[in-house]
Amino acid sequence: MVNKRHIVHIDLDSFFVSVERKFNPSLIGKPVIIGGSVERGVVASCSYEARKFGVHSAMPTRTALKLCPQAIVIHGTHGRYSEASQQVTQIIEYAVPLFQKTSVDEFYIDLTGMDRFYNAYQIASDLRQKIIKDTGLPISFGLASNKTVAKMATNQAKPNGQLLVEHGKEKEFMAPLPISKIPMLGEKTCQKLYQYGIEKIADLQRVDIRFLESVFGKAGRFIWEKANALDDSEIIPYSDRKSISTEHTFDHNTADLKTLEAILVSMTEELAFKLRKEDKLSACLAIKIRYANFETHTQQEKIALTSADHILIPGVKNLLKRAWNQSRPIRLIGVKLSNLCSGNYQINLFEDNEEKIKLYRALDQINFRYGNKTVCRAAGMEIGTRNFNPFGKD
Template structure:
């Protein structure tokens, strides 16, 4: 079997780095990107703040207590999406197989290329090209598996690179804390700590049956990860580029309140689905079909997000722009497009801690008990209607 060469690429402090491109005065300074100092949440933070214990999703007030000299930047949504697209295009033009897992993270498979090239040099050249053409700091790790490559990247940060040769995976991992294993939760780590298992090297010497007794079926996963065993492939898949829903009225209507209520409910439904799939949208559209089947669609580019409190005002505005109030509506629809991988953290520039907690609470309940268990009051009266979702 051919040796695998997997590269994990991560843009360092992505939002901060992009802002520093536009404002070099921020370079070397402690920077927090997020909402207001009183009630906002940290979306991203520079390495200068992390040494004080600051991390993303932390309340801004707490972050400023830990690092009082930090500069708070509200953030510029469009810049991050554009920077991510620039990096993606460079990678797309440079390698045969890659997977984009978020706006600032990629996996690349160079397996087989070693017959013709030095894979580590290829990755080095790619990193230098990205830095040169985008001005963004970037780190990468290369190893035989996705897990070890990601861990190598984390060790190479900030703005570095690290290659773990084949056969050296366990030796590389051994001195690292168990919490460095990707996807290993805090509760799992705490349970390991109670048995004196603090380093990955300690975990490598634990019998598989012991881990299975402690963690059930997850024991096998933990045992394999500690040894760098990971057979997961990098398979680029064609993700849908839009998500939509429509509603056809039983009787044509020109009642503005009815139209807005339907739009609010549909937008909320789509935003929830995006968050459930860990996606964000960069464009929204409203579709109107009149009684004579004449159809009009209007769309607008938006900052990448999946939050209905941001989307709903925009959707209502599109309705006002496209709807002829002298005509009755037969069908109305909402489409969110230009989808990208990413989570709700990208929207925290305009949000406060209460809003974040509200979304987390609503999504937790809806994930557990089903869609529309919890929704906004404006959408409740149509929450039980049957929509006809279709995907582009």
């Protein structure tokens, strides 16, 4: 007999806002926006008080303030978020045998098998209370038989709540909810379903899978399975990789600044793309220089959490200027991104404007589909055929 699965989804409510409120309690109960400049910035996160006015993540800050003029805009304190996320991760890591961290504020936990000895819902409840007590952060969770239903249960439990969906009652729980509540069901897909009168998940559960496949192709089966609470995806064990890096050895020693910068741009682009592909962010940037006599120097600096080329590349160039004695030719040069943490693109919105976000998403979609460096900066194209050897964990 196969064990019933017990999957917990944990989400820290309005994470960035909650962290800021710990340090400034006067923000409690007020509409708060975390994000970039009013002129060209984008909302990275917002409080529930701001959401009531229609404010949401990735919205231009200027639009958000039109909807909620009384909102308090905070640029963001990057180190605090990374520290708080790590604190929560350590609590979970100590308490459960298997978990997956999908972003700085979101986790899946597999309690399958533990129900032979303990009540899975009680384990999750106790863990939630410990996180709240130790960190002071509000947190919600959903417990169900798979990741899809658990995540939906968390969203229904928010803010600062918990919800159990019992085995066998998954479809019943999902049925009255709007189809937009299904994770990974995009706006365009929902709009198309609306055209056929499909608005609630119950409507979608009654639809023949062959109809969905005729309209959406292979994605039709994915939609049907999600609507019918079918999800056998596994919990991917959390792996705390600390850094990624690469280096380039020149055929002939060089002291040409243009060549060195072209190499650095190309390497940094590839590492940044790798971060975004793996949903990771870096908080420390470093370069390595090896001279002709094998004398090696490194230079590093802490940075705000990011995976954005336009932040990393200028930082790398500045480190080169600081580390390199320009009278000496270089044999090898390397780039390293460290202090990594899980995090999706949203956290980068602190420094980005709307145009840059759209550009990155478009470039990454092309490179994901057709291969790395299909689209890249001209400087990187000059050396696109060089030997690139990234390596893994430190």
